[in-house]
Each structure stands twice: as C-alpha cells, then as structure tokens.
Amino acid sequence: MNNTIKDSSTDKYFKVAIGIICAFMLIIVLYPLYFVVMASFSNPSAVANGEVWLLPKGITMLGYKEIFQDSRIWTGITNTLIYTIGGTLASLLFTIPAGYALSRYDFRARKILTFFFVFTMFFNGGLIPTYLTVKGFGLTNSIWVMIIPFSVNVFNLIITRVFFQTTIPHELLESAKLDGCSDFQFFVKVALPLSKVIIAVMMLYYSVQYWNEYMKALIYLNDDKLFPLQLILREILVMNQAFSSGGQGVSLGDITVQQKADLIKYGVIIVSSLPMILFFPFIQKYFEKGVLIGSLKG
Template identity: 55%
Template sequence: MTTSTIRKKDDRLFDILNLIFLTVVGLTVLYPLYFVVIASFSNPDAVNSGEMWLFPKDITFEGYNRIFQDSRIWIGYLNTVKYTLVGTLVNVLLTVMGAYALSRKDLYGRNVVMLFFIFTMFFSGGLIPTYLLVKDLGMLNSMWALILPKAVALFNLIVTRTFFQTTLPDELLEAAKMDGCSDFRFFFNFALPLSKPIIAVIGLYYGVSHWNSYFDALIYLNREAAYPLQLILRNILIQSQISAQMLGGGIEGLAAQQRIAELIKYGVIIVASFPLLIVYPFLQRYFVQGVMIGSVKG
C-alpha cells in the first residue's frame, strides 16, 4: 500500500468525520429555529406536552391573526424600518470615514486618537449620565436618541481600519496624488468602491443591531406612536400574558387565553426575525469576504 493511498484513505476518513460533525452542529443550530416556526402555528397543548417535535400538529393561525390585527404592529414595522435604514446609513458613513482617516499613516496623532476610542471600550458614563445628556441635547422622543449615542461601534471601526490598511496600498494613493487626485476624491473614487465587502459586513451588523434593539426605545421614547417593532411586540406579549393571568372567566377561559398567549409568543419571534432572514442571503457573499479580513495578510 503506497503512501498516497494511505493519504487518500485518511483524507476520506477526515471528510466523513468532518461531514458528520458539521451535520450535527447544523442540526443543533437549525432545529430550534425550525421548532419555533412550526410551534407558531401548531396547537399549544401539543407543543407544551411534547407531542409536537418534528411536524406541526393541529395547524392554527390564530396567533398570527391576533398579532396582525393589532394596528400597532404596522406602526412598529414602519418605525423600525425607518430607524434601521437611517441608523445604518449614519453608522456606516461615520465608521467608514473614521476608519479610513485612522488608517492613513500621514494622519498626525492617529495613535492618540485611537487610544481615546479604545478607552471607551472599557469605561463609559453609564445609563443615567447618558440619559441626561440625551435629554439636554433635546433628543428625547426622537429617532436620533436611538441613533446618535451609538453612532460608531468601536469593534466595527477597528475591523474597517484593518481592512483599509490591508487592502489599500500606499502606492495606489501615491499614484493617485501624482495625477492630482485629492484626498476626498481618492476616498470616494477609490476607497469606497473597494470597500463593498466591509461595508456589507458592518452594515449587516449595524442593521441587525437596530432591528433587534428595544432597550434604548424603552428608555428614550414615551410615545407609543414612535415605538419600534421590538418594543411593540414586547408590549403585546406582556399584555397577553397578563390578561391570561388575570382573566376572570374560570379555568376554561384561563386555559384558552394561555393557549393564545403561547401562540403569540412564538408568532412574534417569526414576525420580528423574518425580514432579516430575507435580507441576509443577498449579503452573504460580501459577509463571507468581510469576516475573513485580517485573517490573511500579505
């Protein structure tokens, strides 16, 4: 038996073990998502008793009907889309511009500036001082209270700066300057077009963060008309649970209300996650490229 034959058998064994391992990991990740989907339109009694674990049972869409009949859902969707689009645009613009400036070796004092940024990773003013600052700036009950205090995430700034340092060679900038290209023109005509992978990655990070955020809205907003979707769904879920606990219609009425609360619980997860599941496949190609930034240099 030759060495190449032994190596082929070892490679085949490795591939089989790797496939088994990845299959187990994939099922471990995907099954909870699948369970939530089928539980959202299955009989809650079958879900709670463990009878439903692979296929939906006694299909009912009562939970979704209750959710979408609430006009607050559509208001929350509209607000969340607005906050996500505007917030992500502001986040990406400031992060890319800041990262590009910090990646330039000719920026005087860039290490000191970076040190101030890194300092914020370990120390912050806290919730109360931040709230007072937002209040003094007159941003309460506005979308800017949800966007500007977190306009730049330091992790994304560092990753983007690393991207510029490893992707834009100094020779390219020197050649552009020799042709009379200004710094602003180089940034918009060269740096940005070459930054599609990292823009997609940080845009996805920021977008998911804005879409899933509800705590900032809970702190800074007190008008229900301005609530994002996540806060609306949280209130609906809490209200359904409270009404199930306080219902005075007897045991049968209480059981029925609890069934609806269970349907709503799974339904709101799907309603909140569905838009992101649609967007992600279109950004996956750039996302895979972007997350590899910094892993290979040279």
C-alpha cells in the same frame, strides 16, 4: 500522468467523522429555530403535549392573527424601518470615513484618536450620565435619539480601519497624488469603490443592530407612536403573559389562555426575526469575504 493525491483510509475516516460532527452541530443549532416556526403554526395543545416534532400539527393562524390585529404592529414596523434605514446610513456615513482616516499612516493624530475610541469599549460614563447628556441635547422622545447618539460602534470602526490598512496599498495613494488627486477625491473615487465588501458587512452589522434595538427605545422614548417593532412586540408579549397568569385554566374554545399566550410568543419570535433572515442572503457573499479578510489579515 495522473498526479492526483488519493486520501488514505485514515484521512477518509477523519473527513467522515468531521462531516458527522458538523451535521450534528447544524441540527443542534437549526432545530430550535425550526421548532419555533412549527410551533407558531401548530395547535398549542399539540405543542404542549410534545406532539410537534418535524411537522406542524393542527395548523392554526390564531397567533399571527392576534399579533397583526393590534394596530400598533404597523406603527412599530414603520418606525423600525425608519430607524434601521436612517440609522444604518448615518452609521455608515460616520464609520467608513473615520475608519479610512484612522488607517492613514500620514494622519498624525490617528494613534491618540484610536486610543480614545478603544477606551470607550472598556469604560463609559454609565446610564445616568448618558441619559442626562442625551436629554441635554434635546434628543429624548424623538426619532433622532434612535439614530444619532449611538451611531458609531467602536468594534465596527476597528474592523473598517483594519480593512483599509490591509486592502488599500499606500503606493496606490502616492500614485494617485502624482496624477493630481486630492485626499478627498482618492477616498471617493478610489477607496470607496474598492471597499464594497466592508460597506456590505457594516451595513449588515448596523442594520441588525438597529432592527433588534429596543433598550434605547425603552429608556429614551415615552411616546408609543415612536416605539419600534421590538418594543411593541415586547408589550404584546408581556400583556398576554400577564393575562394568561391571571386566567390559568380559563378556556377559549379549544385552547386555554396560557396556550394562546404561548402561541403568540412563538409568533412574536418569527415576526421579529424574519425580515433580517430574508435580508441576509442578499449580502451573504460580501459578509463571508469580510470575515475572511479580517481573520487572515487583521
């Protein structure tokens, strides 16, 4: 006996309409990114004339050549990798245990501590007091200023706390204690192995945050040997834009100074975004699970 329920004609039309809308939204979101990739490889004259739509035209590597010829790029990549890896590890080291502690109902101070954490999401001391505090600890113009002072994101902490509350049952802790398990042993041997999803999600959030960070470097770093990639790319972009403004109409062979600056601009976008785009697929399944858990049980 076939119990399959067939869709009515109205349902079919509705699904087709939803599919068309989703496809249209996907094109709207992806095409600008696709265009930037095509423009970074295309002759800037063709891009300026609106001739680049689906495929690159007059393929050239001039933009990437100009970017990677700057020796500061490799210093920036090295620094950013250090900040991203070190900062992500430090953030996980603080966020995961803190989220677990705040999720425990037998932790009496959890409500007042949660209040103080959430309070900082709406109110803070401002830039100048924060700068003076960081300077007072002797962290300015050092690697540590990019890793330690801002290592905990309160929003991520709340997500972690909700995950532990909704995923690790209290009865599991009670049964573990009956077997002689301490709180620390329970966290390390039981809670952490069951928390791969939230660890992967936090790793993604924090790694993207540290990779894209340039405002902290702009404020707290003076030594260009410590600049992250984003700040180096910003300087290259600003320098070329300033050069193009002073050389409007000046020709460099087949292209003008302004067109060369535009080509470098597209290349800078790709160089700064590509590593995170390549990293995301490896933890995508954990990211999707984490988002679903937060939306259904948070």
